[in-house]
Amino acid sequence: MNTLVYDGTFEGLLTAVFEIYERKLYPVKLLKGEWRSGALFEEIIPIVTDEARAGRVLKGLRKKLSAAGVQRLYISHMAEIAGEDCNVLGFIRHVFDSDQNIEEDYGNKYVMRLSEILKMVRREKHRMEAFVRFQKLNDGTFYAAIEPDFNVLPLLIKHFKSRYADQKWMIYDVKRAYGLYYDLHDTQFIEMDFAELNKPINVIAAYSEDEGVYQNLWKDYFASLYIPSRKNTGLHIRHIPKRYWRHLTEKI
């Protein structure tokens, strides 16, 4: 077993693929993280991300996959689901080992797995588009905190940018400690020490005057929609899993 350690980026992964093919490594295991020399693993191969090598692999993939196929591969990796690197790698091998485009070969376990990963990531992306709750701060910025299971913030840019073009907004991933900020022109990623602002008291102090009013109106509205004779708690929770509740105005 050869263990490759790379930096977690997509370029890093592609560089690793280059090494695997060039050095005919098999079987292999991919790990994200810093390379530590240690007696524990004997066969550790540190991968230094190399744009040229990554570029060659990417070019190869582009030849054998549609643009959407390459995009899907990228998203699967970016979502950072623990332990999925070997499946992403298996998929890439299958691509290179076949003469035809294998994107729809759902009988193959790697193609199937990639399609499952994508489904999970898309679902979470979609849920974030639904469950983001902005709060208006007194400088006019609309602020939302999220805690998705997967790293989907980069996938949200397009949606929110084309929706909220005339208001400044920020969506902050509390778990991964970075956010997305739109300043009426562009979006950019930001990292901030939000430890202070996240204390409820500070957030409320930063509210715009009518923020509380609309939060209450929304809660009221939500409550008055409920038809008790149709109560179905199971379905309710399936649609809005509890882990999302702490950021949902109507559920706090």
Next chain:
Amino acid sequence: MNVDRITEKLNILADAAKYDVSCASSGSDRKNKDKGLGNASNGICHSYTEDGRCVSLLKILLTNHCIFDCAYCVSRKNNDIKRAAFTVQEVVDLTINFYRRNYIEGLFLSSGIFKNADYTMERLVHVAKKLRTEHNFNGYIHLKSIPGANAELMHEAGLYADRLSVNLEMPTEAGLKLLAPDKNRQDMIDPMRFLNQEIIRNTEEKKLFKNAPIFAPAGQSTQVIVGATPESDQQVLQSADYFYKSFNLKRVYYSGYVPVLADKRLPALNTAVPLVRENRLYQADWLMRFYGFHVNEIVNNQNPLLDLDIDPKLSWAIRNMYAFPIDINKADLQLILRVPGIGLLSAQKIVAARKFSGLGWEQLKKIGVAINRARYFITCKSNEFERRDLTGQNIKQFIMAQSQSKYIKNTQTQLNLF
């Protein structure tokens, strides 16, 4: 802003609107223009009520004052309830502020009839116009058309709204006469016909002139209440089929009657809401719209009622055992779609994947096929298949015994089908 007063109005006018089941906010393709607010592109459910229904729009009545006296409706003239009315500006402010916080996809505005149809419709149109022209709001707007309003108003409504709906309320004319004596079927059909013609004309215009204004891009829908009158599922679905075909409706919504009023023409107050039946109607509706089923294959004179125990596709399959088993690796997509346990996406995946290699049970399972149902109706790349000569009844019993608990869970959702 008088917060208490607005809160009270919202409570009253949301409460009165909640029985209208249409909720969709998709089917439009309105873009954000000139850096304005919002777009109406992909229909998002922003929350779910404790009864599991999706919340995607601010769904309210402009007023619950009404000159009519429909027996099934809480806003009816002779019901002793609190009345309220929003001003146009109040509705606009609520919509914008909810939208900016990402609570909603847009507005669904309906109304009791105050004064007369035109007067009411004019106000609904005014709200939509203000949102579009003064606030550059591009979110979703669904307006309820008030039966009997004049054509000019209907036309204007279509210029600002994404979807328009005229509720049929009762599946048959007789049902309507009984429960809504002030209403008349023709007043509902006329605007549907008018809207259909306008939508068709607009589509033609769009082909010729890029800048032709858009008109109700998400089309029109309607709602029928089931279980308030004794119509059979056959009558309900045939009527839906007729409206789909004649007026190009985007959706027919089936609303299981919630007993809210004591009236000798209506089911008693403690009658259960027909949730399972409602779900079966939605499933049947899907079969008609997406699975290529003819309405008569689902319900007919021999089978006027949908089977409450099993979904309508399975029910059709066990009545038509001669059509099975089908070979998953060879059959046309249309046939695969008819197999119980195989949904639209799985069917498409099967057809794509089998080009690479023949599919066996394991792979079908991975693709998302519900094997416990499908296995009675298909063969695949495997020697294992149901060899026993089972009758449709046997199969029904096997499947029900196996999936009892799952069925009960699944019966209350509109969307999670097959």
